[in-house]
Amino acid sequence: MTTAVQFVLDALTAGSFYALFALGIALIFGIMQLVNFAHGELIMVGAYVVYLTYRWPWPAMIAATVAAVVLLALLMERIAFRPVRGANPATLLITSFAVSFLLQNLAQMAFTTLPKSADALPALSRSITAGRITISWLSVVTIVTTAVLLVALALFLRRTRLGVQMRAAAEDFGMAQLCGVRGNRVVAAAFAIGGVLAAAGSVLLVSQTGGISITMGLAPVLFGFTAAAVGGLGSLPGAVAGGYLLGFGTTLLQYALPYQLAGYRDAFLFLGVFALMSLRPGGLLRTAGAEVRV
């Protein structure tokens, strides 16, 4: 029983992280068919902002991180992605690779390859023990923050003018533009929201691991992308569901894999992704065919 509760908590925490990363990727993909590999670099840069500001009072630190990451996301869209908008998805993917590589190496020039450490939000490292179950405050905060952001995003997309326009653009970008939706503004807004999600991810990630390095964006983007792909790329509920599913999957592998095979967790996981992509290119949860109709 206690193992089961502990398992669910671990899975929910992992799932919250993945859902947060996946949402940022799915949101942009839905609108402009771009798999934004550079989303991980937003998280990385956010983490360095946390490193620079973790001695400030925590609201100031969070505000600085969000502001910096959103600004970077907007810059990224304006400089790199706007000129290639509408190119085929493979070209867009390569562009995002280039942006990611660029940011990583700029960060290397600024901060060197040596990992840094920051004790962000130290209050969260305490934990509550109830019987034989240990819950760290960080898990609680991660789960709650993610839930709040999810609800806020859902409300934004359903209730606000810009949100509705964003959904229309995701449905059919050209048609939405013909109906008076301003393409540039919607895409920029999507990148800004992606930036907020990434900033939340970086604060939580640094609080959890305490370490900051220039390559730290890779794992979030890989898992986020995997979750988004599982849920059907571009579908936001799919991305969230995929995130939690992936959280349960990885936690299950962690609990169940024998010691000798534990290192291969990612190999199993990504072979699974490969199989999924080959068998159901549209993702697990999406039923509408993604095939080209002739």
Place this chain on the structure above:
Amino acid sequence: MRTVAVRAGLLCAVVVAAAALGQAGDPRLVRATGTALIMLVLVLGLNIFIGNSGVFSFGHLAFMGVGAYVTVIARLSEAQKSFQLPDLPGGLAGLELSGPMAVLVSGAVAAACAAVLAAPVVRLSGLTASLATFAILIAANSVFENWETVTRGSAGLILDADPPGIWTLVLWACLAVVVAVGFQRTRTGVRLTASREDEIAARAVGIRVWAERGAAFVLSAFVVGAAGSLFAQYFSSLNPDSFFLTLTFTAIAILVVGGLTTVTGAVAGTLVVSVALELLRLVERGVYLGGWKVPSRSGLAEVGLALVLLGVLVVRPLGITGGHEIDRLLRRRRPRPPRRRTPAPEEEHGHPARTA
């Protein structure tokens, strides 16, 4: 046939000339030349699949890794094997192949791995293919990291055999050029090009797109595996990170900068990017520019490469060769034949329906 001979001959001449120039320089430049030649083999391997089929694969570096590890295992002396890889499965411990033999065997093993994966990969196109092959890369990296009895994990392996000279590499690179140019003009190559331009139309005229893609996938994995073998022999050391994101990025950047669809693009891209990277590395170590000291910063070369790639993507999406092969590019220099004043015969008569 004549086109193949002319095109391959011209490209090989470029490769030999560039290598001769690089080889005459200081040891750093010689090393950079060797690196560029291995990159060329890798990029040509990628070109065989990506350039002809139009399907982006980010997973090919996995095959390069396979080739490299096979080579180290095949070339390592028995004494070193018992030290670095004491638990190697039986039979492999006594194996000692010559350099060229190891290249071919590595290519074959990589091709065999590709053949296993080909069936699912060839069905995919567009983004799904990119993502699925990317998953292969990560899974392979995880295996290289963890299969310690064969790869020694993240500690990496050190090969104790003599590295091949520049001219050996030139020979392999020219061989790869011939294979890539020749493949383009085979039936499979031409059909694959048709499917790249329009997959549905290609199917409609009876091209079995999956079969053609599968053949190209296996062949390209062979060449990429051979590049891995050359990498292992030339640098004499490797670890799982050698065949991961940085090299994938560099290879894809070269392919895009040069021009995705042509062999000339692969050669030109390798040349341009290698020279640019070498210049940036010079700056990276700190130089004086007109009395102003540019401080040394590691990462500068990569920043430059990323900027070049972004620039090409935005300004010249077809790459610096603009999608033309070298023989066409040279021919375009000649003055064009003067335009005919009189319209062509079929235009003269016009459409009967319209004149009526």
